[in-house]
Amino acid sequence: MISSIERNQLRMSKSKKQIEDMKKELTEEDKLRLKFIDQDLRNLSTPQQEIKEDIINEQQHEVKLKRHYNKNKYKEVERETAQVEP
Numbered sequence: 001m002i003s004s005i006e007r008n009q010l011r012m013s014k015s016k017k018q019i020e021d022m023k024k025e026l027t028e029e030d031k032l033r034l035k036f037i038d039q040d041l042r043n044l045s046t047p048q049q050e051i052k053e054d055i056i057n058e059q060q061h062e063v064k065l066k067r068h069y070n071k072n073k074y075k076e077v078e079r080e081t082a083q084v085e086p
Contacts, residue, residue, distance in 0.1 A: 026034075
């Protein structure tokens with residue numbers, strides 16, 4: 001009996017052969033088209049990542065703006081106690 005590993009190896013070898021046959025059938029124009037498509041896909045993926053990073057940075061910036069530092073926190077101010085008559 002064929003073990004599962006051997007069976008998977010046979011499948012892989014068959015699929016590799018099929019892929020090689022398909023590559024041989026491609027014309028030069030098809031290869032160029034595929035190459036340009038790959039380049040365009042790479043170019044599209046990069047701006048999306050930059051947009052996501054910009055959105056994350058903006059959100060972090062908004063959070064930082066909400067928490068402002070109280071510059072009068074340690075300022076010494078004259079304090080008087082209220083005098084209440086009984």
